[in-house]
Amino acid sequence: MPPPKDVVKIAIQMVGAIPQLIELHQTKPLTSVLKDVCDAWSLPNAERYALQYTDGRQTYITESNRREIKNGSILRLTTSPDQEAERLYSGIQSNNSDVKTDSLKKLASLSQDVTFAQEFINRNGLKQIFYIVEEGNATGEMLAHTLKAFMELMEHDFVSWETLSAAFIRKIVSYVNMNAVDASVQQLSLSILENMVPTSRLLFELVKKEVTLDRLLTHLQVTNAQLQLKAMALLIALLLAATDTERRDMMDYLREKNIRQFIHKNIIHSSEPLGDEMAHYLYVLQSVSLNLCERRMRSSMDPYSQEQRELLHSLRQTAFESESEVPASNFSTERRRSLCAKEFRKLGFTNNSNPAEDFRRAPPGLLALDNMVYFARHTPSAYGRFVLENSSREDKHECPFARSSIQLTLILCEILHIGEPCSETAQAFYPMFFGQDHFFEELFCICIQLVNKTWKEMRATQEDFDKVLQVVREQITRTLSLKPTSLELFKIRVNTLNYSEILKLRQTERLHQEETLAVPVLELRERLKPELLELIRQQRLLHLCEGTLFRKISSRRRQDKLWYCRLSPNHKVLHYGDVEEGVHSAPIESLLEKIPVADMKMLLVGKECPHTKEKSSGKQNKDVLELAFSLVYDVEEYCLNFVAPTRYEFCLWTDGLNVLLGKEMTSERMQTDLDVLLSMELKLRLLDLENISIPVTPPPIPKPPSNLNFCYDFSHAEQ
Structure with missing residues (x-):
């Protein structure tokens, strides 16, 4: 029983x-x-x-x-926790260095437990840790254990970071700024400052003042990957906590110090593999840098600004300054205005009498004007060729440079997510961003020439403007998805992906999605579905058996803590447990926590999950919401909470858990996989019917014959 x-x-x-x-x-x-x-x-x-x-x-x-x-x-x-807290509280005050070091080491380990941490803090244990740090006698291993214990105790949010003393903070800062300090101590000190920065404006200003950007750049140039990572984490924390003006000044200084070239050479193209955290920080750095364009993107042109008017007229002068031998100053005012209007029309402005009106829409606002001026000044031959070539075409076939530039700038802003807040978990950055100064402007120069090229390939007229820009958007996004490592490589690939190639890709994708609408094919498709769905179910369960590494994410920072979860081969028990950093797979024997599949009750996703509801009072992160799911189990309805590392893992795990619960798979990945399998299976089944048209309706059934005399009579045969 x-x-x-x-x-x-x-x-x-x-x-x-x-x-x-x-x-x-x-x-x-x-x-x-x-x-x-x-x-x-x-x-x-x-x-x-x-x-x-x-x-x-x-x-x-x-x-x-x-x-x-x-x-x-x-x-x-x-x-018991209270006895252990009392013992370690006494141990860290010992005059014997060995006893003190061992006590601090045990304290750093036990402080991960919330019950022990509460007991130790209640004994005013943090005050003793402050004393050890502020006294300055602890070094090496002893100091590292002290800082680790402090980090673990603060992780439970019993004590506010704002209560730290100035002497303690100065000591932590000194470890970062000193050269002859143990690397583990510097890593922990950088992590402490990283957690301190977002908590208050006062702490941000203190850290920004005491830890200079030059010092962080020095740490970024070391060979120690962990120290490099922690320095990058603090740099990103400072950038995110800064005001717009402070962030702009910091980014300008980093640009002067050539941080981009260093990252491109020594981080992206280093021999060490790029970890998830570093990829996230590079994404944030890219996002922060691109968002510096937001102010110009959201600013409309001021017709009374002398500077902006000069930029606008420089476009006309660069394009047409050599066309007339007589200076425009010799013309009457009316004739000069007429000439300017004609030249602005050739440049492709919608409102050629008052071209400033074309920049009233924001976004893209003044950013479009900046791009056009950059293109004209830095590639004058390409700019002149663009304008001259379209000036000589028939009116209806000319590609409008100004209108195209304004729309292209808007497209690039949307593709690169300029003006959008940084995600807390995303890792998607473009390697070529760090390989080029003035990335956005240089990308525009390539793409505006692509617009002209695609316009000619499509033999477009003014009525086809939106269609051309839609194709250009597709050319850009498809090429960016290939993650080219340089703008030169991007240029080669995007120009190779011409209009005819886009049409082929569209046709192929449409065939894959739609196949054919013939009734017999649709019937065959429906017959194949159950078998292929079962195949997908088995694949999902197999993926759960292989297991996945999940990262614990707190409301304050990305943590290094990891845990692993996998399904037993007989599909009856879900095993999980914490693992160390650097572990990519864990055997079932090492995962001591278990959940019988029979005890599983339901699956929650997104906002329904308890670990996302807990964060609802703070800044809600859409990426965490999209990747979060919880497994409810046991009669008490406990929850095992997940945040998937990628959308792909989210789809596979939610599908797999739904299979175990006896429910339908609902992820978008399931539909994609099903469509691919159906497409392949249909092609194999219909392989012999190539070039044979399949009727939409079955042929009519003929009328029965008037008699059945043509049938063989077996009774007569026996006689």
């Missing part, structure tokens, strides 16, 4: 004793359970003991988390 739901069978270990196998009644108070366990080993003072997991997490069992204990769990009897 199976044990009741509120009873779990577990093992309890203690050093030097034979393990106890007990039935833990979840309704029985923990104090009584501990009393029984201590009595079995003849241990007095049961209140001085506690139960703890043996999986390396060192998590204490409390009344609030005891329901997480599952059948087969192995616990150990250890000193």
